[in-house]
Amino acid sequence: MDEKPRNAAVRSVKAAVRAMSGYTLVQPDCPVKLNQNECPFDVPEDLKREIVDEALAANWGRYPGFVPGEVKESIGKRHGLGPGYVLIGNGSNELIQAVFQATIATGDRVVLPAPTFTLYALMGRIAGADIRTVYLKADMSFDVDRLVEESAHPEVRLVVLCSPNNPTGSMISPADTARIAEETDGLVVVDEAYYEFGGVSCVELISDYPNIVITRTFSKALGAAGLRLGYLVADQALTREIEKVELPYNVNIISLIAARKLIAQETLIEERAAIIQSERQRVFQALLNLPGIRPYPSHANFVLFEAERPVDEIFHGLIDRGVLIRDVSRYPMLERGMRVTIGLPEENDAFLTTLRDVLADQGRESAN
Numbered sequence: 455m456d457e458k459p460r461n462a463a464v465r466s467v468k469a470a471v472r473a474m475s476g477y478t479l480v481q482p483d484c485p486v487k488l489n490q491n492e493c494p495f496d497v498p499e500d501l502k503r504e505i506v507d508e509a510l511a512a513n514w515g516r517y518p519g520f521v522p523g524e525v526k527e528s529i530g531k532r533h534g535l536g537p538g539y540v541l542i543g544n545g546s547n548e549l550i551q552a553v554f555q556a557t558i559a560t561g562d563r564v565v566l567p568a569p570t571f572t573l574y575a576l577m578g579r580i581a582g583a584d585i586r587t588v589y590l591k592a593d594m595s596f597d598v599d600r601l602v603e604e605s606a607h608p609e610v611r612l613v614v615l616c617s618p619n620n621p622t623g624s625m626i627s628p629a630d631t632a633r634i635a636e637e638t639d640g641l642v643v644v645d646e647a648y649y650e651f652g653g654v655s656c657v658e659l660i661s662d663y664p665n666i667v668i669t670r671t672f673s674k675a676l677g678a679a680g681l682r683l684g685y686l687v688a689d690q691a692l693t694r695e696i697e698k699v700e701l702p703y704n705v706n707i708i709s710l711i712a713a714r715k716l717i718a719q720e721t722l723i724e725e726r727a728a729i730i731q732s733e734r735q736r737v738f739q740a741l742l743n744l745p746g747i748r749p750y751p752s753h754a755n756f757v758l759f760e761a762e763r764p765v766d767e768i769f770h771g772l773i774d775r776g777v778l779i780r781d782v783s784r785y786p787m788l789e790r791g792m793r794v795t796i797g798l799p800e801e802n803d804a805f806l807t808t809l810r811d812v813l814a815d816q817g818r819e820s821a822n
């Protein structure tokens with residue numbers, strides 16, 4: 455095929471999409487993988503077997519039920535709500551995307567803190583949103599006064615708050631979230647993907663604030679990132695609207711079986727989250743004791759830290775020694791930033807020892 459038709463075909467793609475660099479990830483194969491905020495504990499084998507046994511008995515030739523009623527019921531019950539308040543998604547990202555699709559037309563305002571999860575801005579750009587950025591404060595806390603101010607503009611359709619925030623680990627309180635919801639005419643999405651590691655939720659606000667939407671995931675504390683499951687909780691009038699943009703049968707029967715069983719594992723989830731929290735404290739303290747390293751307190755299953763040495767040197771120094779973390783230096787405000795996921799105790803030890811080695815080697819090189 456010659457070049458002309460090729461170029462012509464690409465021109466059919468929206469200019470906003472062509473201008474984007476896309477969501478990419480450097481993923482070298484390292485034995486210690488602490489770059490994606492996954493759960494270091496797999497789903498227990500007996501539970502996997504229960505799920506697989508039920509999946510074996512199901513008829514895979516049929517579509518799932520039109521409405522995943524049983525799963526919505528189990529999740530709703532966990533929050534003291536009826537099934538009408540809940541939507542199930544193929545990962546929580548899909549539900550956040552559904553909210554963008556249901557609310558944002560070209561030129562509509564979206565308020566986003568920065569730095570935060572990059573997917574929100576990506577979804578906003580695809581939808582043609584006019585994105586208004588509110589930077590976090592220097593200590594990575596949310597600038598609530600500025601958020602309230604921006605969100606109060608009459609053209610705002612959506613405010614997205616990630617709490618605990620990826621990649622900083624900072625949280626916004628329910629009282630501050632309520633303030634924003636009170637002042638805006640738009641929807642306020644609170645992405646609580648890391649809720650279990652911080653323990654503070656805005657779910658209870660939805661009875662007073664029908665414009666608040668909460669998203670949760672099975673990919674972090676529930677240890678099922680591979681199954682792609684998430685859910686959304688909001689006022690029933692709102693879930694009915696958002697549901698209209700969801701594709702029918704978006705979650706497969708095996709994931710639906712798993713969702714019902716996993717959501718019931720409250721003790722297991724709590725125990726695992728407690729281990730991660732205590733490991734997080736240990737890693738934070740160890741980083742604090744390292745010269746030239748500044749960690750930020752975190753309410754999630756990762757720790758953001760800054761280094762005096764160039765990020766590139768540390769990031770690749772770790773990779774060369776088999777430890778993969780996340781380079782977040784291209785995020786706004788984080789030119790010196792890296793993020794490490796809290797893993798198993800031995801993985802965290804490997805990260806800390808290796809980081810000390812990398813820093814010592816660099817110290818020796820710069821002394822020579």
Ligand SMILES: Cc1ncc(COP(=O)(O)O)c(C=O)c1O
Nearest residue numbers: 545546547571620647671673684
């Ligand atoms: C803030 C935030 N929301 C959502 C997700 C993804 O969730 P899911 O796997 O449910 O799509 C992530 C994953 O890293 C995340 O950091």
